[in-house]
Amino acid sequence: MERASSNRKKAMARQHRAEVMIAGEQLRLRLHDGKLIKERRYHLRTYPNCFVAQELIDWLVRHKEAPERATAVCLMQHLLDHDIVHHVCDKRSVFKDAKLLYRFRKDDGTVPFSIEVKIFMRGQRLYEHLIGDKNSILQLREEHGVAYQRAFPGYQLIDWLLQNGEAESRRRGLELSRALQEHGIIQHVANKHDFFDSGLLYQFCINFRRRRRLSELLNESEQDNHAGAAVSIQEDNHSDSPFVVRKNPPQEGNSAFQSVGSSTDLKQVTSGRRGSLNSLQLHSAGFPPLVQLSSASAGRCNPKSVLRRSFTCEQLLAPGAPFIKRVLTVIGDVLGWGFVVRGMAPCYVQAVDPGSPAAAAGVKVRQFVYQVNGQCVLHLDYRTMTRLVMTGPRTIVLEVMEPLE
Known part of the structure; x- marks a missing residue:
């Protein structure tokens, strides 16, 4: 660990x-x-x-x-x-x-040329050449039923390195490719495999051409120092937080609600009944409770975030980011939709009621919500997004970004 x-x-x-x-x-x-x-x-x-x-x-x-x-x-x-x-x-x-x-x-000419810097500059040069190539190997490709933009098979990259004089042999090309992967320049599309001279698909992790704002540097530095702790503690501990779960004692026949407790793995939190959008309560802006899991006298607990690491909106939208977009149609029933959203931008799915319309539509924990009914909500916090859903039609069309795991 x-x-x-x-x-x-x-x-x-x-x-x-x-x-x-x-x-x-x-x-x-x-x-x-x-x-x-x-x-x-x-x-x-x-x-x-x-x-x-x-x-x-x-x-x-x-x-x-x-x-x-x-x-x-x-x-x-x-x-x-x-x-x-x-x-x-x-x-x-x-x-x-x-x-x-x-x-x-x-x-x-005083750049300290460490191995890391040399690999980075080599990767940037290769990226520029590949992007500018009319017959570029960076294309829309599919692996295991999932489509990936600007992807390339491992063997084609080595072929290209040999044809363009970037490697003396296939062995040297393989060594260079693995060095690029080790230093975070390229990766397997699902981040599951090392680099091989094979048909497995890979992508560049970095879009070298994307215009960077200098302010991003300080934000990323702060995130590195607090990796995995991007969720506001003040928000979670506030009594009005929509992530204060209210639950009944376990009862036979009750539906289970996927959430996170003290363990890092998902576990079942028994609930009395399912409610509206979130299986939690929101007391702001005069809205009624989104979900009433139990009576008001029940105890409160704050489930930990299900995210394995935090992401900014820019990281989610970066080319080669380890996410795939899915469009899901959730038809609410008399109890609502049955999923929990969390986050101050981007919002993500914290929990899903297994017996809800959301679960039936394919909504899963750790998905980031990109659009609601055609409107981009990636830069909205959970309160704004909640209002958007609550004031909309019963049928909601969600575009989510699902991590490739």
Whole structure:
């Protein structure tokens, strides 16, 4: 368990490092286009390809990359900590909002070329070549009845590496491909297999061309430090939380409700009856209880989140993300729909009543809700999404994003 957790943290750290490098490179190119990076003279010495820290902070705020100067400084400090930028004399480890000269390490050739950086840059170059190829091997493909965009069989990648002089032999091509997978550049579409010279399908984990906002870097860094703890404690512990389960003592013949207790695995929480959208109660905005599992005198408990890890909306929508979209039609009955939503954006399914219309339609725990009746709800919190469902028709069409496990 500890080993798996350690590997997961390493993978998240590598992914964050990759995002920092991409965001830094995109910023560097924009600053060159805006003429902020140029030859400058300081104390009778000329420094090529430099920018003035104070001017850059002005630019970041003006272009809404940061809400104010303090945040802009934090963003640049993040790039400095990851060896993307540095003071021209390498004498300062703290980025200052002052008339000091800094440079991108890529502009002066001082990038520390570790194995990780080399693999990343190699992967980025291969991605650009493959995307630009008219007969690209990155295509819509199917494996085990599931369609994947921009996927490629392992053997075709090795063929391509050989044809384009990127590998001397199939063995070298296999070694390179496995290194790309180990460093989080590519992965099996269902994340179940190592890389093989076979017909198994793989995808790039990173969309190198997606425009990054610098503010994403701080958000991702914070998520890395609090992996698996993105759900607000204040929200869960509040008495008005819709995830305060009310339950009866076990009774024979009662329906079971899938939820999560102290165990990490799903278990059955016995309920007296099923109610409306959530098997919980919401007291905000004057709405009646969404689900009444038992009498008001019953005890309360807060089930833990079923998510194995947290995701941002951007991560869900990123090309190659380990999710598949499904469209489900849920026809509510007299008791409602029978599933629990949770989250402050994106919302996800926390629990499903096995005997409910939701279960019959294929709603499952850990699915993220992408659309409700054709309206995108990915950036809405659970309260807003709940109101949308409650005020809509009895039949709801859900588009969900289901993890590939």
